[in-house]
Amino acid sequence: MNGEEEFFDAVTEAHQKVTGMIDLDTSKNNRIGKIGERPSQENGIQKHRTSLPAPMFSRSDFSVWTILKKCVGLELSKITMPIAFNEPLSFLQRITEYMEHVYLIHRASCQPQPLERMQSVAAFAVSAVASQWERTGKPFNPLLGETYELIREDLGFRFISEQVSHHPPISAFHSEGLNHDFLFHGSIYPKLKFWGKSVEAEPRGTITLELLKHNEAYTWTNPTCCVHNVIIGKLWIEQYGTVEILNHRTGHKCVLHFKPCGLFGKELHKVEGHIQDKNKKKLFVIYGKWTECLWGIDPVSYESFKKQERRGNHLRKAKLDDSSGKADSDVADDVPVAQETVQVIPGSKLLWRINTRPPNSAQMYNFTSFTVSLNELETGMEKTLPPTDCRLRPDIRGMENGNMDLASQEKERLEEKQREARRERAREEAEWQTRWFYPGNNPYTGTPDWLYAGDYFERNFSDCPDIY
Numbered sequence: 001m002n003g004e005e006e007f008f009d010a011v012t013e014a015h016q017k018v019t020g021m022i023d024l025d026t027s028k029n030n031r032i033g034k035i036g037e038r039p040s041q042e043n044g045i046q047k048h049r050t051s052l053p054a055p056m057f058s059r060s061d062f063s064v065w066t067i068l069k070k071c072v073g074l075e076l077s078k079i080t081m082p083i084a085f086n087e088p089l090s091f092l093q094r095i096t097e098y099m100e101h102v103y104l105i106h107r108a109s110c111q112p113q114p115l116e117r118m119q120s121v122a123a124f125a126v127s128a129v130a131s132q133w134e135r136t137g138k139p140f141n142p143l144l145g146e147t148y149e150l151i152r153e154d155l156g157f158r159f160i161s162e163q164v165s166h167h168p169p170i171s172a173f174h175s176e177g178l179n180h181d182f183l184f185h186g187s188i189y190p191k192l193k194f195w196g197k198s199v200e201a202e203p204r205g206t207i208t209l210e211l212l213k214h215n216e217a218y219t220w221t222n223p224t225c226c227v228h229n230v231i232i233g234k235l236w237i238e239q240y241g242t243v244e245i246l247n248h249r250t251g252h253k254c255v256l257h258f259k260p261c262g263l264f265g266k267e268l269h270k271v272e273g274h275i276q277d278k279n280k281k282k283l284f285v286i287y288g289k290w291t292e293c294l295w296g297i298d299p300v301s302y303e304s305f306k307k308q309e310r311r312g313n314h315l316r317k318a319k320l321d322d323s324s325g326k327a328d329s330d331v332a333d334d335v336p337v338a339q340e341t342v343q344v345i346p347g348s349k350l351l352w353r354i355n356t357r358p359p360n361s362a363q364m365y366n367f368t369s370f371t372v373s374l375n376e377l378e379t380g381m382e383k384t385l386p387p388t389d390c391r392l393r394p395d396i397r398g399m400e401n402g403n404m405d406l407a408s409q410e411k412e413r414l415e416e417k418q419r420e421a422r423r424e425r426a427r428e429e430a431e432w433q434t435r436w437f438y439p440g441n442n443p444y445t446g447t448p449d450w451l452y453a454g455d456y457f458e459r460n461f462s463d464c465p466d467i468y
Contacts, residue, residue, distance in 0.1 A: 052367070090393065108124070121218050143467045147390070147436065161173035181212060206219050240260040287345075388464050
């Protein structure tokens, strides 16, 4: 992540040691051949690439401890991290992954009843974090003024985002349906903290979905994400916390509980919750896993099933294993064994199921098929993109191509360029001016937010800053 001055010298030295341990022999990439090239169009439908240009490298040869041992409890956005812990995407592109299951928004827009619309919106909110499963690489921290756009005519949306603040790091985004059926927007301010064996990402900022046909707006905040065993052991991810989705027109609310792992991993990845009306009457129960699927059922059937389940469970007693006795700081957190897939209650309705990942996903930072295409630079695209787009960022491009040496050098150069630009603004007492978003208040919650200024797709990029 972009560093403060007090960390820079020490971390640069550690960075050089780490990069020296990475295999820089890019000749191995020849065995990939042309597998990552984009297929041609068929019947007018744009095809996207199905693989990255180079495989992921191994992170097993070095330790993050040399970087993080002095940072327990600190805010990680102020610490420079070696490129070895990254994945070849910007955080702006990570945000775009919210749109992978955009069909759920289209489905919500077509539903005649508010309860059915809330079911689809809740499924979309859960699906938006599903791509984080097994994604242990850190996206590149966006540079101030960095942007990313994505137009997917096949999925019916276009998307624009901008890094509007550096300290604190804030990413603003705006998406709209090509059929004018929805607006999806927000600003994300992730707070990352290191707790000794884990890194916790607490999301801040409101996410808003507007269904234009129904004159409805839904708002929520994402759950907390935690990466375990960043020092020693196998990395694993969990999400936890309560997500409340509010329909500001009808008063319907969906309350979703992302369960922490729990003893023996019994609660790992589980999501449970309900939809209630404005009078707090429970109308619908939702359950499943954010890594797999989401189901729903009426409350009476749910309670009846749970009562029978409890009657059977009290006959079985679990024995706790306290034989370990090792100090907490000496051992890794055991990777929970994923329990059997979601037990479907008879009469349940399927709300969402995760897309199958490509067979070579493990060699591509555990990317989904949608994610693989995000940094694709199609022929002629440079002529239409602004110079601030993530696809043109040389350190990410170098890492994607397997050239770790170049990627490390470019990352250091870009960070120093950003620091110098900040010093220059300080000398001139000039304020940074955002290009596509402006600070304001969310029109539905009244909380501070960044709002889309419009006109991005008019493509007047003459006054865009030189950040690369």
